[in-house]
Amino acid sequence: MAKSHMQANALMIQGAGSNVGKSMLVAGLCRAALHRGLRVAPFKPQNMSNNAAVTVDSGEIGRAQALQARACGLDPVVDMNPVLLKPESDLGAQVIVQGKRKATMKARDYGKTKHKLLPPVLQSFDRLRAAYDLVLVEGAGSPAEVNLRAGDIANMGFAEAANIPVALIGDIDRGGVIAQLVGSHTVLSENDRNRIKAFGVNKFRGDPTLFTAGMQVIADHTGWDGVGIIPWFDRAHLLPAEDVMDVASRPGGALKIVVPRLNRIANFDDLDPLAAEPCVSLDIIEAGRALPGDADLILIPGSKSTIADLAHFRAQGWDVDLHAHIRRGGRVLGICGGYQMLGQRIVDADGIEGAPCDVAGLGHLDVVTNMKPQKHLALTKATYRATGADVEGYEIHIGETDGPDRDRAWLDIGARTEGAASADGHVRGCYLHGLFGSDEFRATYLAELGAKVDPLDYSKGVEDTLDALAQHLETHMDVDRLLALASTTEGP
Template structure:
């Protein structure tokens, strides 16, 4: 019979996703069959599953750590923010509704049966289910109808480990404060705690651990030092996107307000020949870029307006006039064309906006979303690429005749006549070592022989070893409870 345990945070971004990934790999190495599960996630960085849906990218990484292919049951509810007050609701891999935050709060209890069904489906396939919470259970104003933290834990009868983030400061208050504000029934579900992101000599926190144990009655599962190699793993949270200083080849990325599926940046950041410069709002795009990469967007027309508001359209056009190269992926591809048309108001208000005009194509938004794990071939180098498509809209025009990719015999993407501007809908291109090396060398980069997949696998093993050294995994497994 499968057992389950839930990792909840004393705050947001305490490292829950990373800990679950590390535990999944550590338990796999111990010979257990493991499955990750997150009842509700909020992210515009999604992964396509083998059963044709989408889930949060963190759960896809956790599935990889567990030696499994990702499926929709691993993240049955995914919220994809479209505005500051509303989000698209993905239920078991597919669009359920688009709701304002207030309306979602009133309806989220309707989703609990589907969440519990997904949980039971996974439990039938594994020895251990590692459940990840969202945000913090201390947000007791959100407890009614909750499906992400204690609401799920109560419904599924799953014990909880609380994780605090010492790097932010105030970790004793994080843990003790959570104990103080939780109602008794929820407080009793917490069976232990751990401290994450410690820098320096962990024994210096011995007295702090003793205080938390004394004031809560919870046993400590350990203090985890800062894991320096975390940046080598694909990031899910938009707050984790950062510049990475590497080699002389410079890739400049405007940070869009609704940036989505930005995992295309991860293999570039890992390449020692490449420096990735993520440019924040209010800052001009550097003039010495070798490549300007416009990433995906959850709301292309809104991000086109954001790009113009920053003056980045002027910077990109100037870069192009200087002979520079530009690549747009998914929403970025749509922005490179002459116009974007949303007659039905799929992404917001109906209308049309002018694009950058660097490709002779236009995009029309359509209700049907394309979700596909995709095998492609780079026509120039002949390199095979394993990627995924996840987008609304259809792009057509003269420059599609210069398609530079091929998917199952059909052309994909568009290029300017001189080849310096390219776009496509295929995410995951740069994870392919042969393609990445060939593409960057065409633009003047030095040859690279890194294996990106090998880096991710090695880092997951290092993360597992890190937790084995610093976390009491034996106690965690003892605290896990059979799934009823």
């Protein structure tokens, strides 16, 4: 296996299972390292997510790495997540390598060829650790999935190739954490288990001292060093969600925003600033549940597979609910894939999303979308035409949308206009993600919906929460001992 020869401080955080909180732990450790005056950067060899971030070097990476970059005081770059898998169906995913789309592959085919991606992964990693004092690496899934070890680039395969130590994290909230960690030790090869230098237990509820004996049991069975029992972080929901499973309803104020959960929902960070607003109640509607009749706004989010999600939308009867909502004078906003769905037709002559087709849209905006193979990626600054408010966001889409309702565009992006609106202005769409992160625009838009809005600095709230997360880890982990492991290597 290829080796990375440059020596610099790096530590990999792996999980004894999926969703143990690796992303948040790495973000907190990044901020704790920054507080120590270290130049620190995040890295994840392989991520699987449709919640992508556009980078300053014109690529895309997983949004968790973008948040971790923010915790480091950095702008995100493609080297922080060189392989991103974006599921397009239950069997296949789009493969993004160093920020650019390379192929769409079935899971079985990807499994056979993923080892070929190790060289660019190591290339990205070496660039980061040449530039920073410390690189904190996040694994994917669990190294205990030893059936995936051959050709692995996400966990122990990467740690071996990069020659870095590992800390393994268990999740006590789901139960069986002793079995998670001791079981991982049992199934791993001797070389892999010896690479693990420490373990921690995350998401504890109650008095952590009640698990002191459990930590000793794990240490006795594994020989690993316990570095902390981390209690549940109550402010986690104030950070941008990484995983679709983290998208949840947030009860709050009188303004009700309803969001149908699409099968391939993508770039759902649009919802995070709305959920943080005290005046807003965010209602995520699962399949099989009608869109409620008392919504102030129905927001149709982005999608990785617009045509398939449009069929799913209709299968739930949501098209009927949406029509009734509009007939009652309700407001609708479609962002990216949701914008495309609201039009008259979606034409996919080249079969970008499957078989070539021409499908009817929901018909609430007089526009037509033509799917094109070239993906549009851009960090974007815009102006809200109604008030002149500045809006910052990003564009990440395939397809071009045009038609009479584009004459009522409601955003200006330099010399071009963006978005479309119905004649009464109640139905709008645009391609600009992240627009609700702009405080002035968000306040204006919510006020137009009838909300009483108190000023909220969303960005400061995220920064304060990252600081609180770092302090949480400082309180409950031996962060110095953990970070000291980053200076160790395993041979030449």
